[in-house]
Amino acid sequence: MHFTQRTMIAAAAAMAMVVPAGPAVAHGYDGNTMFVPESHSYSGSWPVTVTRSQFGNGTGCLTLTSDGSSGSASLVFGSKKYVYGSFVVVDHILMATIIEQLYGQNGALTFTASASRGHIGEGIYENIEGGSNFDFGALTFGVKNGC
Numbered sequence: 001m002h003f004t005q006r007t008m009i010a011a012a013a014a015m016a017m018v019v020p021a022g023p024a025v026a027h028g029y030d031g032n033t034m035f036v037p038e039s040h041s042y043s044g045s046w047p048v049t050v051t052r053s054q055f056g057n058g059t060g061c062l063t064l065t066s067d068g069s070s071g072s073a074s075l076v077f078g079s080k081k082y083v084y085g086s087f088v089v090v091d092h093i094l095m096a097t098i099i100e101q102l103y104g105q106n107g108a109l110t111f112t113a114s115a116s117r118g119h120i121g122e123g124i125y126e127n128i129e130g131g132s133n134f135d136f137g138a139l140t141f142g143v144k145n146g147c
Helices: 005-018 021-026
Strands: 044-051 058-066 070-077 080-082 085-090 093-101 106-116 119-129 132-141
Touching: 044 119, 058 093, 070 093, 080 093, 093 119, 106 132
Parallel strands: none
Antiparallel strands: 044 058, 044 132, 058 070, 070 080, 070 085, 085 093, 093 106, 106 119, 119 132
């Protein structure tokens, strides 16, 4: 069988594209997403404590509902109940966003913290109103299903 130089270059280029795909598939990359969720569940009720904040200091209960590392979130903080929210865990970082009903503008309460193997660590709380940072503080999470 006679191979020309062009045929050899084309074959080498094709192999260069196929060979690295094996390790990527083995690590969970499916070509459709850049992030692969962790296999640990974060579903449950998590006590959250905000400190060093101007307006939001206190303790509440953040409830996460999912089959894995993303899903819906709700919050009870003091006498206020926030029922609409979502969360995701990517690269060992939890990001939960709770919709805050405001007068004539959008608002959100965000909870960002380290997360690994089903445990959530310390992080940052931020209250965003009208697209701007209104308040922020230090955030700690209690034990899963602790509230």
